[in-house]
Amino acid sequence: DIQMTQSPSSVSASMGDRVTITCRASQGIGRWLAWYQQRPGKAPNLLIYPASSLQSGVPSRFSGSGSGTDFTLTISSLQPEDFATYYCQQTTSVPFTFGQGTRLEIK
């Protein structure tokens, strides 16, 4: 199985800050990585796929990069609605594993 490891597990930041979340795969997955945002009590929402392609309707302050085993999600200037939990997911092979999540909190 491909293991997905996110860091940090949680991060505190202020409005307007730039935040970067890292996701590492236990083996190479090309660019087949998705990023999701999940707000409390809601279903996840797809932000980026593959790796660096922003989905329609997602604000441009979100960006993704990486390939192979190392990926990053960056939020350039935090807005109130960005405080949520973020998950990466590899989409190449069964089981389609998620990272453990990164909780982004208001400082």
Place this chain on the structure above:
Amino acid sequence: QVHLVESGGGVVQPGRSLRLSCTASGFTFSDFGMHWVRQAPGKGLEWVAVISYDGVTKFYGDSVKGRFTISRDNSKNTLYLQMNSVRADDRAVYYCAKVGSRSSGHYFDHWGQGTLVTVSS
């Protein structure tokens, strides 16, 4: 507009069975693979199962293999998850999720709102 609505969650006793449903609308259901993903209270996302667009190919996560069965009825635009021999650690919100593309990996561009399964005697 794509819409996925799960149903069938509730309280189930350990060792018993439960069937979840996910009714789809707003897209050609028979064109896309579908998944179940679950989330235990306060925990992260766990992939559960996938079924191909035609229902022929199915895969399961290790924690549910041999106990859960994914199926679909394309004539009814409905996805199912038959949960047998339910255990306490199956307690979670279960989401159905639509694959974004038939050829670009198993990512999920639409999710249902989730249905909660509680395991209790």
